Amino acid sequence: MALDKSFVGKAFAPFTFEVDKSKIREFAQALGDENPIFFNDAAAQEAAGLPGIVAPPTFPTVFKMWGEGGSSPHIKAMGGDVLRLLHGGEAYEYYGLIRPGDVITGQTQVVSIEEKESRSGHLDIVVFQTNYHNQRGELVVIARTTIVLR
Amino acid sequence: MTIYFDDLSMGDELPSLTTVPITETQLVRYSGASGDFNPLHTVAHVAEAAGLGGVIAHGMLVMGLMGRAITAWVGVAPLRQFGVRFTGIAKPGHVIIVTGKVVEKLEVEGEHRVRCEVSAVDQDGHQKVQGSFVVALPLQDE
Numbered sequence: 001m002a003l004d005k006s007f008v009g010k011a012f013a014p015f016t017f018e019v020d021k022s023k024i025r026e027f028a029q030a031l032g033d034e035n036p037i038f039f040n041d042a043a044a045q046e047a048a049g050l051p052g053i054v055a056p057p058t059f060p061t062v063f064k065m066w067g068e069g070g071s072s073p074h075i076k077a078m079g080g081d082v083l084r085l086l087h088g089g090e091a092y093e094y095y096g097l098i099r100p101g102d103v104i105t106g107q108t109q110v111v112s113i114e115e116k117e118s119r120s121g122h123l124d125i126v127v128f129q130t131n132y133h134n135q136r137g138e139l140v141v142i143a144r145t146t147i148v149l150r
Numbered sequence: 151m152t153i154y155f156d157d158l159s160m161g162d163e164l165p166s167l168t169t170v171p172i173t174e175t176q177l178v179r180y181s182g183a184s185g186d187f188n189p190l191h192t193v194a195h196v197a198e199a200a201g202l203g204g205v206i207a208h209g210m211l212v213m214g215l216m217g218r219a220i221t222a223w224v225g226v227a228p229l230r231q232f233g234v235r236f237t238g239i240a241k242p243g244h245v246i247i248v249t250g251k252v253v254e255k256l257e258v259e260g261e262h263r264v265r266c267e268v269s270a271v272d273q274d275g276h277q278k279v280q281g282s283f284v285v286a287l288p289l290q291d292e
Contacts, residue, residue, distance in 0.1 A: 023183070030176065030183040031214040032169060035221055049227045057217035057232055061210045065185030087209045091233025091281075097226065144233070 015067035055098035088146035124149040155262040155287040164250040167219035209236035219248040234281030261286040
């Protein structure tokens, strides 16, 4: 069943995530990352230019998964079969640090819905863009998520 | 130790990162941390029924391991872009080796930036994730 292409350009409801130290530490530990800037304010301050504990580079995935359940709800809304869903790629643009105490608001928009024929058959490729702002209204991260339905 | 823009030339390599083997428990921890509870990562019979042979790692977990290498090299504050394609499946037992090299030096919006290619492979050299990142670095005399 083809995806509903009228979703291109559509924005989904905004969602929020409150960042705290315990989540940053939990995430860094899950990656086996012992870098003290993710665990200890004083250690982070001694590292150049950091006000304290900061979020690791791929932390925005926490906002997307905990905040809006990832891409699956949007794919379902478009008529896609989430059992065929693969994460094709992810790209971040960084505009500001993410810190404990930040309240991050995200909003996802559908950038494109395309079809491709490959050796493994028909593919649907959906690109989402999510813009994340903090509680001061500052843009902190733009995320582009590529979902492939195989 | 600060890395300066002046220190880097085309083709220079990042310090490579080699992880300990991925474990099933790590996939549980990463699922909880990231909020991705897709059972392919944590429920063996679901992953087997999907023909995967067993639970598989989240692509984003491997991207996170690449992030470890970037942060270890230059920290978090210099990062401007980081993007990847997921090209292979990583599983428990895999060791992930992250390598990267400088491919471009550029000046953007008053910052001196370096673009690097970055790749994650397993202990047999099979690629899992491929991408690039851009960092803004200080000049030696700043």
